[in-house]
Amino acid sequence: MLSVGVNGYGTIGKRVADAVVAQPDMELVGVAKTRPNYEAGRAVKNGYPLYAAIEERAEKFDAADIDLAGLVEELVEEADVMVDATPSGIGAENKSLYEEHDTPALYQGGEDADLVDTSFNARANFADAAGADHVRVVSCNTTGLSRLVAPLEEEYGIEKVRATLVRRGGDPAQTDRGPINDILPNPRTIPSHHGPDVQTIFPDLAIDTLGLKVPATLMHTHSINVSLNGDATADEVRELLESQSRTFVIPEHLDIDGAGKLKEFALDAGRPRGDLWENCIWGESISVEGDDLYLFQAIHQESDVVPENVDAIRAVAETADADESIETTNDALGMGL
Amino acid sequence: MLSVGVNGYGTIGKRVADAVVAQPDMELVGVAKTRPNYEAGRAVKNGYPLYAAIEERAEKFDAADIDLAGLVEELVEEADVMVDATPSGIGAENKSLYEEHDTPALYQGGEDADLVDTSFNARANFADAAGADHVRVVSCNTTGLSRLVAPLEEEYGIEKVRATLVRRGGDPAQTDRGPINDILPNPRTIPSHHGPDVQTIFPDLAIDTLGLKVPATLMHTHSINVSLNGDATADEVRELLESQSRTFVIPEHLDIDGAGKLKEFALDAGRPRGDLWENCIWGESISVEGDDLYLFQAIHQESDVVPENVDAIRAVAETADADESIETTNDALGMGL
Amino acid sequence: MLSVGVNGYGTIGKRVADAVVAQPDMELVGVAKTRPNYEAGRAVKNGYPLYAAIEERAEKFDAADIDLAGLVEELVEEADVMVDATPSGIGAENKSLYEEHDTPALYQGGEDADLVDTSFNARANFADAAGADHVRVVSCNTTGLSRLVAPLEEEYGIEKVRATLVRRGGDPAQTDRGPINDILPNPRTIPSHHGPDVQTIFPDLAIDTLGLKVPATLMHTHSINVSLNGDATADEVRELLESQSRTFVIPEHLDIDGAGKLKEFALDAGRPRGDLWENCIWGESISVEGDDLYLFQAIHQESDVVPENVDAIRAVAETADADESIETTNDALGMGL
Amino acid sequence: MLSVGVNGYGTIGKRVADAVVAQPDMELVGVAKTRPNYEAGRAVKNGYPLYAAIEERAEKFDAADIDLAGLVEELVEEADVMVDATPSGIGAENKSLYEEHDTPALYQGGEDADLVDTSFNARANFADAAGADHVRVVSCNTTGLSRLVAPLEEEYGIEKVRATLVRRGGDPAQTDRGPINDILPNPRTIPSHHGPDVQTIFPDLAIDTLGLKVPATLMHTHSINVSLNGDATADEVRELLESQSRTFVIPEHLDIDGAGKLKEFALDAGRPRGDLWENCIWGESISVEGDDLYLFQAIHQESDVVPENVDAIRAVAETADADESIETTNDALGMGL
């Protein structure tokens, strides 16, 4: 059994914790949090040992009648692998903590690529993380792009990717995020940083990305163009994407027009939190015009990186190879819709 | 065992079907639907016998490879009680269908009050539905108001209720609903129809309601004023509301600022679809100024009527009294947060 | 001629500057700004002398090729009256600046009431500002409420006001403001601070206010209840409100359902920036139930305080009484729709 | 003087009417409307002769105390050119009306391309409309794309255009339009109809377009890729676009991040209704990677076709060539920011 600790118990951290608990070969030794909000209460109800991430604030948990198992240092000491899911930039501050205890650590997409030994996507470069001390699971958007690029690159070769990322303004509970009624080129310069981020996984890929931000909270939506090297038909590409375990090609007859119905579909299916771990690709959008492949995909920012974190734990601990790990993760979570 | 059929398998119908399945004393004999969309596929995966609501469209289910158990008439024949959860106005068209088969039927809040023998709220007037043939479970907003009025009326007596209902523009998957960037007095005339609707439950209550519509999908929010007859303190009212089984007084320390965090709280708690069956009342908002009680409550339009439908089934079938039914329903669903 | 300077040239400041220019008895001696954004460029194109509000940042204007007339101190020295329209809290920091130059100053609603000698609403308490050194023009919401309270109090006497303020999340250009998809009780405690703010104008008024924030940018909307002392009919109240110069009773036949159509109406009418200086009250919403008056009004947060600032300048300078000033302001701006 | 009539006095029609009035060589002989809403009242206040578009509803104008000048047939008879700005599909129904009176007519982008002799964009194919009886001014999005394609095609030659159109869900006053909180691939199939629409102006252009719809009302935003035939630098392209009269390259120092600030900029500049007749291209977004040009542009759906309609009137009437007409239109309106 791998002993896993999670530092930072918010949107990503709580999902990773639940996913770890679901694995046959892992044990959650605890989670660390800074403040006693509704998520802290739930961690305790779930029976997850709760550690204070910041010593000075530990008494706030007392005040809220929430029992602590200790301080984050103890959690790091106990864990075989730590998953850091703190806000962007805090992971970097925590690096020395993990190093002091000689505990390998995973970081999230909000951290810089050069903080770590390697960036990670299970489908694309699992093996690169073998035995690494510091690994970054790439962001939700980069994960979504990497899952698409990997099979297309293998099957056809890619001349160039051009992707417009229409990003959600904030997560559903982030009430201080805008915009309320606008479409923001974001960043206003082109190409955006997302392309170089994909290149941390595919160093030789030609990719230009453009980012925007809109008043929606449920999912990002990608408008994708891939100029392929080889000949392809829409049907072949569709079959290829249907054959991948973490891309869900939405069948036309479901009559799903956007993220609202996708999330409802996931909730109806009993998915925890209505999470959509897969890239959700509209079947009818997959088109080939000459060498140009086009498609739309929706990316659930809150959860697509969750199975990737689980796989990265095994990669770092060298307890499984890519295929074994992905299969175990998928089975344990209930991947597939 | 009560045999229950559900006609209209959308937002409300699918939730009522699941809730019926969860009851120890009920059996779901089937659901009827008009079109083979994602919800139809899910019904079949759930093992719910699926009936065609409209004979002419039955072949569309064939085309989508979805097996039908028959036509809605057969479902009505088989059921002890039918729950009609079709869109506003369709319930009225279906009334004769239920009468032909002598099957008592429940309707939803979108139907007119005079379609039925009695309107229904479990906490307030369960007994009125005993043995009735046609019962209307009042709308989400009226249910939310009734649950508040009942204990206050009993405990203090009510001089007058004044409520401003800030309503969500559409449900999360209703992508054709607006407004996008506006606050609409809706209806523009005052008082709105919601007050008279509450009076179908409390005929003698003085209540004036004002309605608005805003660009949000998650929950309605009520700004409530109740002029009480007796003396009350905020603490007493809070205790009273905390003692009710279907009103959830949100504790301050959860740090929940709106419907986004409320839904996340429910999803984290493992609630199916993140449903909030209870009125969600902000604890810190409960205030008394002279005779005037004020508070804010959020109402989950998609689910607060679900336990009420379950209770109404027993009320109509006369298999339990109010307290027994409410307790059974609550236990089976997992009411309480 | 009154020499007027404006410090803080944003949403409010630029409108006040334009309004001052439109007055027959005032001269705009300049505006002060901190940064050379699109508003700064426009000030210069308008021929408004532009002063640097912060000395250290003056060179940024050079870099953007925008000519400065000097530093804010010079502007204060030159002005008979300063209008401070800087962000909340900055006005307080600027107070000593105005005192040093012995220049009376107006502040906006974002400042605390106890910063000033008197809070101000032209219709309600013009005379209180006579000769004052520091006057606060109350916020957009308080201005909207005061214009309603004044005639009702005079005509009928008011027992109590209960108002639910459904507030816009941010102004149209404030892209960093949320919420995106939520309805937030804000503040979560009741009553909100708006009631006490109205009492800075009507010290003896009984008023309880409740605030919410929603994802809309165009206008606030107030759901109003006034318990009147005397007998009233809806028609009488309507006539009373139609007779006021800064309340616009929206006629039914215009078929205006919200702020979007109201703003379009104002833009079609040629109003600068589509500004609605008046309270916009839906005619069909004005209702009387027993002693309770109800109505909906929309308040244009960006502009309703503009005529009030203009009047406050004359009040402070003692160059006109309330009626004269209001008439001059209204004529110069083109009040009335 | 050219006598111009406008049939359909809504978003587009009222703007075209005002623009016609502003032209030195045109006279507005009247506008036709179906219902007496706020726009009808304004037409009369503007002194625009108002005709009933539908005879049976003429009395409704009486009821609203709005004087009619006659029926639409009389207007068509009187006009040298009619501009039809009725909702999509109604223009086609009106075609025979214009033919009966031998009055050449312009239609809007909501009509099918094969309804007319030629589709029209002033910059790209003015001459094609010479003497035509039925001309379609292409839609807001197609107009925006054509203005970009024309100079790039002339200067460099275009290998292929790939454009993702992030479209506003509805206009600001269209309160019944959604989505509220979603990003909708729309249409879900690729390529969208926008590409072929651009080909009604540039028949040989290789162009693939992808459409989405989001909860915003102010402007569309285009994420553009153009594979150029010749060598280009970002600076050259920028200069080229700055030299066009109907493309506004937004300077970085204005610090404009989206449509909200763009509209505020236009309102501050005194533009009627805050209209942005120009393509608004973010300067810092103009980038060249190899042969690929990228940029973001915002398109004001309510107004960018207005100057095109004015030019099309002259084109049809053969009273000016392209350059003369564009210059006259621009001068009369005050093009340029």
Ligand SMILES: NC(=O)c1ccc[n+]([C@@H]2O[C@H](COP(=O)([O-])OP(=O)(O)OC[C@H]3O[C@@H](n4cnc5c(N)ncnc54)[C@H](O)[C@@H]3O)[C@@H](O)[C@H]2O)c1
């Ligand atoms: N939410 C998304 O859409 C998303 C998607 C993919 C990746 N990410 C990345 O995941 C990381 C976490 O993001 P999130 O959305 O879960 O954030 P979040 O704010 O939801 O959660 C972060 C949690 O960390 C806690 N925290 C803050 N400071 C801490 C500290 N010093 N020590 C321990 N805990 C601390 C916070 O209290 C909070 O519970 C970021 O790098 C982010 O870029 C986020």
Ligand SMILES: NC(=O)c1ccc[n+]([C@@H]2O[C@H](COP(=O)([O-])OP(=O)(O)OC[C@H]3O[C@@H](n4cnc5c(N)ncnc54)[C@H](O)[C@@H]3O)[C@@H](O)[C@H]2O)c1
């Ligand atoms: N959604 C809410 O917020 C809400 C809340 C409380 C009450 N209600 C009421 O519940 C009722 C149902 O609303 P909903 O939101 O679930 O609607 P919905 O549109 O989500 O679901 C209605 C279902 O009925 C089906 N249907 C349509 N015509 C039918 C027919 N002739 N026979 C059988 N099925 C048919 C539709 O295909 C759909 O699956 C309405 O009366 C509504 O007013 C809705």
Ligand SMILES: NC(=O)c1ccc[n+]([C@@H]2O[C@H](COP(=O)([O-])OP(=O)(O)OC[C@H]3O[C@@H](n4cnc5c(N)ncnc54)[C@H](O)[C@@H]3O)[C@@H](O)[C@H]2O)c1
């Ligand atoms: N926008 C509204 O809805 C609204 C309505 C009524 C009252 N108010 C009040 O009006 C005041 C101004 O609000 P606003 O919306 O116009 O803000 P704003 O941010 O639009 O404008 C403020 C301006 O002041 C400038 N500024 C910042 N610091 C400064 C300084 N030290 N010296 C001089 N200028 C400085 C900013 O650059 C900006 O141009 C606040 O008190 C606010 O509460 C705002």
Ligand SMILES: NC(=O)c1ccc[n+]([C@@H]2O[C@H](COP(=O)([O-])OP(=O)(O)OC[C@H]3O[C@@H](n4cnc5c(N)ncnc54)[C@H](O)[C@@H]3O)[C@@H](O)[C@H]2O)c1
């Ligand atoms: N609004 C946009 O964003 C936009 C942009 C470019 C092109 N267009 C196109 O312009 C055309 C008009 O669109 P709009 O947005 O101005 O619509 P609109 O609904 O704002 O205005 C249409 C007007 O036509 C009137 N009308 C309806 N039926 C009529 C009839 N039979 N005879 C005369 N008038 C009638 C309506 O009352 C309304 O005043 C459509 O083809 C549309 O596709 C619209």
